[in-house]
Amino acid sequence: MSLPLEQPAHLAVALATPIALAAVGETIVESTGxxxxxxxxxxxxxxxGAVLGAHASGSAAVGVFCGIAAGSIFxxxxxxxxxxxxxxxxxxxTAMNLLAxxxxxxxxxxxxxxxxxxxxxxxxxxxTVPLLSEIPFLGTVLFQHHAITYALILVVPAAGIxxxxxxxxxRWRAAGxxxxxxxxxxxxxxxxxxxxxxxxxxxxxxGGACLSIADTRTxxxxxxxxxxxxxxxxxxxxxxxxxxxxxxxxxxxxxxAAQYGFAAAGWNVAPEAFRALPYVLSLAVLxxxxxxxxxxxxxxxxxx
Amino acid sequence: xxxxxxxxxLACIGLLLAASCSGGSSPNxxxxxxxxxxxxxxxxxxxxxxxxxxxxxxxxxxxxAKKSQQQVKNPSEFEEGYRSNARAGATLIFGHGFExxxxxxxxxxxxxxxxxxxxxGAPGVHSENVASMVWRVEDAAYLxxxxxxxxxxxxxxxxxxxxxxxxxxSAFNAFEQGAKLGNPNFxxxxxxxxxxxxxxxxxxQTLSLIEAGCxxxxxxxxxxxxxxxxxxxxxxxxxxxxxxxxxxxxxxxVVASAVTDVPKSFVEIAREIQExxxxxxxxxxxxKEGMVGIVWNPAMKARVPAEVLKQVxxxxxxxxxxxxxxxxxxx
Numbered sequence: 001m002s003l004p005l006e007q008p009a010h011l012a013v014a015l016a017t018p019i020a021l022a023a024v025g026e027t028i029v030e031s032t033g034x035x036x037x038x039x040x041x042x043x044x045x046x047x048x049g050a051v052l053g054a055h056a057s058g059s060a061a062v063g064v065f066c067g068i069a070a071g072s073i074f075x076x077x078x079x080x081x082x083x084x085x086x087x088x089x090x091x092x093x094t095a096m097n098l099l100a101x102x103x104x105x106x107x108x109x110x111x112x113x114x115x116x117x118x119x120x121x122x123x124x125x126x127x128t129v130p131l132l133s134e135i136p137f138l139g140t141v142l143f144q145h146h147a148i149t150y151a152l153i154l155v156v157p158a159a160g161i162x163x164x165x166x167x168x169x170x171r172w173r174a175a176g177x178x179x180x181x182x183x184x185x186x187x188x189x190x191x192x193x194x195x196x197x198x199x200x201x202x203x204x205x206x207g208g209a210c211l212s213i214a215d216t217r218t219x220x221x222x223x224x225x226x227x228x229x230x231x232x233x234x235x236x237x238x239x240x241x242x243x244x245x246x247x248x249x250x251x252x253x254x255x256x257a258a259q260y261g262f263a264a265a266g267w268n269v270a271p272e273a274f275r276a277l278p279y280v281l282s283l284a285v286l287x288x289x290x291x292x293x294x295x296x297x298x299x300x301x302x303x304x
Numbered sequence: 305x306x307x308x309x310x311x312x313x314l315a316c317i318g319l320l321l322a323a324s325c326s327g328g329s330s331p332n333x334x335x336x337x338x339x340x341x342x343x344x345x346x347x348x349x350x351x352x353x354x355x356x357x358x359x360x361x362x363x364x365x366x367x368x369a370k371k372s373q374q375q376v377k378n379p380s381e382f383e384e385g386y387r388s389n390a391r392a393g394a395t396l397i398f399g400h401g402f403e404x405x406x407x408x409x410x411x412x413x414x415x416x417x418x419x420x421x422x423x424x425g426a427p428g429v430h431s432e433n434v435a436s437m438v439w440r441v442e443d444a445a446y447l448x449x450x451x452x453x454x455x456x457x458x459x460x461x462x463x464x465x466x467x468x469x470x471x472x473x474s475a476f477n478a479f480e481q482g483a484k485l486g487n488p489n490f491x492x493x494x495x496x497x498x499x500x501x502x503x504x505x506x507x508x509q510t511l512s513l514i515e516a517g518c519x520x521x522x523x524x525x526x527x528x529x530x531x532x533x534x535x536x537x538x539x540x541x542x543x544x545x546x547x548x549x550x551x552x553x554x555x556x557x558v559v560a561s562a563v564t565d566v567p568k569s570f571v572e573i574a575r576e577i578q579e580x581x582x583x584x585x586x587x588x589x590x591x592k593e594g595m596v597g598i599v600w601n602p603a604m605k606a607r608v609p610a611e612v613l614k615q616v617x618x619x620x621x622x623x624x625x626x627x628x629x630x631x632x633x634x635x
Contacts, residue, residue, distance in 0.1 A: 007511075007515045008512070008515070011508060011511055011512065011515075014508070015508055018504075105346065109346070118552065211504045215504050215507055215508075215531075215534075216503050216504060216507055216530065216531055216534050217534060218503070218530060218534075220501050220503045220527045220528070220530065221346070221501060221527075222501045223501060223502065223503050223504065225499065225501065225502040225504070225505065256508070257508070257512070260495070260508055260509045260511075260512035261512050261515070261516070263493075263495040263496075263509065263512070264462065264493060264495060264509070264512040264513040264515065264516035264518070265493075265516050266491070266493045266516075275498065
């Protein structure tokens with residue numbers, strides 16, 4: 001017998017996972033001063049990479065690594081455009097999203113026609129954590145997910161500690177606050193930013209993999225459906241603090257689960273209002289509880 | 305920076321032009337059927353657009369017609385799509401979606417010799433040379449609902465729609481009426497994804513429906529519907545496919561699918577034109593013409609009680625003969 005709200009809370013965590021992964025990745029990259037608008041594209045590429053990798057290898061774990069690699073390579077392409085060729089962050093990011101939308105569609109169709117119309121990947125099975133999953137309520141909510149969610153639970157505090165409690169994190173943030181000053185102190189700004197992008201792409205790719213092979217086992221053109229853009233917004237709401245950003249994603253997932261719950265319960269009085277609920281609620285809570293906004297001052301300013 | 309030699313640049317442009325023109329045609333003899341398809345999405349979406357393209361290929365094969373196909377995205381391209389194909393000598397142009405209605409009526413006046421077809425067109429979208437056709441998936445959804453009522457233990461079913469539009473709502477209402485025939489207290493919950501491709505959201509919404517006690521599921525959500533099938537398969541509840549036979553997508557969940565034979569309807573219309581029988585009107589393809597029906601998943605059919613199978617067969621033949629009319633709500 002499950003406790004009330006146990007299943008919706010479990011669903012909230014599952015819905016938050018892909019968005020939170022991408023948002024934490026973006027938090028890291030924005031801390032080093034790069035505005036990576038290609039987040040949606042990185043998720044989409046990761047989603048496709050995961051399905052194709054899992055399909056070709058027959059292993060979901062290999063699929064996840066392919067998704068992570070695809071997202072990472074995608075973000076490094078952006079690094080090449082902006083750090084090496086000095087393209088504008090906003091323009092390059094937008095172009096990368098278009099490239100991902102078109103590129104994944106073409107690749108997916110090619111894969112479909114080669115496989116004879118149906119590509120089904122082995123799905124990532126949920127892992128129940130021994131002992132911890134026995135805890136009433138929290139056990140079900142947090143410890144009966146697939147591996148990507150557990151990775152997220154570790155990544156959020158790890159990102160916070162790295163950025164704000166280590167000297168390497170301080171150097172990364174220095175590259176974001178003032179790349180010129182950082183460079184004058186011998187910080188290799190370009191290399192820092194490229195590494196941050198690689199990590200961000202990997203996290204967004206993992207988020208995409210979560211959507212495609214953990215949740216649904218197949219790819220659909222445009223299946224990320226704006227989650228990458230949502231993650232971009234959550235970074236701002238979460239004030240560039242990994243903990244806050246992760247919480248914001250969880251809150252959004254919770255509101256989404258609540259909306260689905262209301263609809264499933266047949267409360268169809270004002271479906272449009274319910275559909276707006278996750279957005280309105282996230283905005284309201286974050287506006288009230290997150291302190292003064294502060295973005296890295298060198299964000300999107302190139303190399304100074 | 306290396307520069308591209310001018311002649312190479314021109315050659316590229318030339319190639320592009322040649323490629324973009326290859327879809328068009330040279331004037332052909334009036335006797336031969338030339339059919340064009342304007343599709344709102346990619347023709348390999350394994351759904352709505354794929355079925356239309358399949359129809360086009362069958363017209364080419366069975367009636368020896370010349371074919372051309374073009375993907376048009378936004379309303380500004382609809383009229384131009386119709387015009388360019390009509391100018392290129394097309395005798396029949398399909399606009400595959402109700403959004404093509406206004407453009408078909410307008411361009412239809414400019415090209416009285418060309419026939420225009422609007423799929424899922426709104427009522428009133430027809431003139432001398434313009435016809436619209438709708439597929440009444442309700443005829444099959446009704447039967448799925450009847451089967452659903454016999455399989456459900458909780459007396460509750462969930463329907464996952466793409467967008468909340470009249471044809472989808474109408475299909476779900478027919479499903480509900482079929483279910484109420486088996487169990488007057490049967491409850492059907494409708495939820496909508498908000499688009500046709502967010503498979504993850506469709507899956508999450510399905511999980512919520514299952515959590516709320518729905519143990520039979522139906523969808524009309526195109527690609528997003530795969531998310532519903534996935535959740536049903538994982539949670540071990542029954543499901544019904546839509547548009548195409550979807551038993552391969554969830555072999556342990558799908559009992560039957562409500563299918564529409566879009567390709568056959570396309571061939572039918574092309575044949576009318578070839579034989580000179582065509583007139584502009586609103587065409588309703590139903591179970592009666594064999595354009596709509598249910599396809600069982602053979603592996604799951606045994607789960608349905610024998611007396612229900614018998615009743616479904618009887619209802620099906622009544623719908624096919626026209627003695628039982630399934631109400632089409634809205635639209």
